[in-house]
Amino acid sequence: MSGHTDQRYSVSEIASVLGFLVVGVVLGVGAYRAGGRLAGTGSVATVSAAPAGITPDGVALYAANCAGCHGPHAQGGVGPGLRAAAAWNSAQFAHAVLNGRAPERTLGTVMPRFATTGMDGQPPTDAQVAALHAFLKTLP
Numbered sequence: 437m438s439g440h441t442d443q444r445y446s447v448s449e450i451a452s453v454l455g456f457l458v459v460g461v462v463l464g465v466g467a468y469r470a471g472g473r474l475a476g477t478g479s480v481a482t483v484s485a486a487p488a489g490i491t492p493d494g495v496a497l498y499a500a501n502c503a504g505c506h507g508p509h510a511q512g513g514v515g516p517g518l519r520a521a522a523a524w525n526s527a528q529f530a531h532a533v534l535n536g537r538a539p540e541r542t543l544g545t546v547m548p549r550f551a552t553t554g555m556d557g558q559p560p561t562d563a564q565v566a567a568l569h570a571f572l573k574t575l576p
């Protein structure tokens with residue numbers, strides 16, 4: 437979390453976000469272990485789609501890759517606010533982030549196709565997309 441100057445979170449909001457992160461780390465470590473065991477069994481897709489995929493830091497991923505256009509609190513900027521997209525299902529959300537396809541339409545080309553442009557030089561993993569989605573769902 438950044439400093440106090442431009443933030444107006446209440447103590448309970450901060451506490452709930454921190455609580456969420458702790459739960460996420462605990463679940464994420466479990467999923468990572470489960471994923472290691474299941475790798476090669478054909479069950480990986482099921483594991484990576486689990487809510488536990490929030491191991492990567494969704495807050496940091498968002499800040500580095502999305503906030504510049506969608507605003508630090510996903511309130512909108514160059515791109516729209518992301519409250520509506522936070523409520524999409526995980527497949528819809530992933531399709532939008534990876535391929536620029538919203539449920540009902542193709543997004544304008546200003547929105548990166550992250551499967552092509554990559555995040556930090558690599559296409560984002562399922563877990564990273566899930567972490568972004570999970571972060572957006574925590575926003576009030």
Ligand code: HEC
Binds near residue numbers: 498516548
């Ligand atoms: C270069 C600016 C830019 C960046 C960076 C960017 N977006 Fe976008 N995004 C847009 C624009 C512009 C739109 C609207 C496109 C349209 O409506 O046709 C959009 C649309 C979207 C939508 C669809 C929203 C809706 O309600 O239709 C989602 C979801 C989304 N972006 C998620 C993300 C995420 C997650 C990231 C970071 C991983 C990200 N975007 C990074 C510019 C950006």
